[in-house]
Amino acid sequence: MNGKALLLLAILLPGCGRVSAxxxxxxxxxxxxxxxxxxxxxxxRQEYRFGVTNDAIRLTIVASFTNATNDTLTxxxxxxxPPYPLAVKLERLEGxxxxxxxxxxxxxxxxxxxxxxxxxxxxxxxxxxxGSRLPxxxxxxxxxxxxxxxxxxxxxxxxxxxxxxxxxxxxxxxGEELPDSLRLSNVFRVIE
Numbered sequence: 001m002n003g004k005a006l007l008l009l010a011i012l013l014p015g016c017g018r019v020s021a022x023x024x025x026x027x028x029x030x031x032x033x034x035x036x037x038x039x040x041x042x043x044x045r046q047e048y049r050f051g052v053t054n055d056a057i058r059l060t061i062v063a064s065f066t067n068a069t070n071d072t073l074t075x076x077x078x079x080x081x082p083p084y085p086l087a088v089k090l091e092r093l094e095g096x097x098x099x100x101x102x103x104x105x106x107x108x109x110x111x112x113x114x115x116x117x118x119x120x121x122x123x124x125x126x127x128x129x130x131g132s133r134l135p136x137x138x139x140x141x142x143x144x145x146x147x148x149x150x151x152x153x154x155x156x157x158x159x160x161x162x163x164x165x166x167x168x169x170x171x172x173x174x175g176e177e178l179p180d181s182l183r184l185s186n187v188f189r190v191i192e
Contacts, residue, residue: 038068039184039185039186040065040066040067040068040069040182040183041063041064041065041066041152041154041183041184041185041186042063042064042066042185042186043061043062043063043152043185043186043188044061044062044063044064045061045188046186046188046189047188047189047190047191048060048061048188048189048190048191049190049191049192050146050190050191050192052146052192053133054133055132055133055134056130056131056132056133057102057129057130057131057132057133057141057146058128058129058130059090059128059129059190060126060127060128060129061126061127061129061152061188062124062125062126062127063088063124063125063127063152063185064122064123064124065117065122065123065124065125065154066120066121066122067117067118067119067120067121067122067123068119068120069119069159069178069182070119071119071159071160072116072117072118072119073116073117073157073158073159073178074114074115074116074157074158074160074161074175075114075115075116075117075123075156075157075158076111076114076156076157076158076174077111077114077115077156078104078105078106078107078156079106079107080107080109080111083125084114084115085104085125085127086125086154086155086156086157087103087104087106087154087155087156088104088125088127088152088153088154088155089101089102089103089104089152089153089155090102090103090129090150090152090153091150091151091152091153092142092144092148092149092150093148093149093150093151093187094144094148098151098153099142100142100153101131101141101142101150102129102131102139102141102142103139104127104129104139105138105139110163110174112163112164114161127152146190146191146192147189147190147191147192148189148190149187149188149189150187150188150189150190151184151185151186151187151188152184152185153180153183153184153185154183154184154185155183156174156177157177157178157182157183158174158175158176158177158178159175159176159177159178160175160176161174161175162174162175163175
C-alpha cells in the first residue's frame with residue numbers, strides 16, 4: 001500500500017461500526033434503532049384512538065405491506081374469501097417486552113392457491129380489530145392500560161410456498177416463512 005492509501009484507511013476506519021445514539025422521542029413512543037431492518041409494513045398514521053364501550057374495544061388501522069424482497073411472497077389469508085384478510089396480531093409494549101394485545105380470529109383452513117405479492121408490489125389492508133372486555137369471552141383484549149405503544153405483527157407470509165409437496169427437511173410444511181423482523185410494522189401510539 002502506498003502512503004496515500006494508508007492515510008485514507010486511517011481516516012475511514014475510526015467511523016466504521018459506530019452506532020450513533022438514537023435521541024429519545026417526544027411523543028412517548030420507544031426510540032427506533034438507527035440500525036434497524038427495512039420496514040415492509042407501515043401504518044397510515046402514528047396515532048390512533050380506540051373505540052371503547054362497556055363490553056368491547058374497537059380499532060381500525062390502514063396498513064401498507066410493500067414487498068421489498070426479491071421473492072414473490074405468498075400471503076396465506078385468515079379467511080378464504082375476498083378480500084382475503086391476513087392474520088395480524090396487535091402487540092403492545094409493556095415495559096421493554098412486546099405482548100400480544102389482540103389476535104384476529106382465523107379459520108386457518110388451507111388455501112392451496114393463496115394471493116401473492118410480487119417484488120416491488122404494495123398491498124393495502126384496512127384492519128379492523130375487535131376485542132371483548134367481558135370475562136370468559138374471545139377474542140379478549142389483553143388486560144392493562146389501553147393507551148400506549150403498539151405494532152402490527154403479520155403471520156403466514158411465505159418466501160417459498162409448498163403445501164402440496166414440502167421438502168423432507170422442511171421446518172414448516174406450508175413453506176419458508178418470511179423472518180419475524182420483516183413481518184412487523186412501525187411502532188404507533190393508541191390512546192383511549
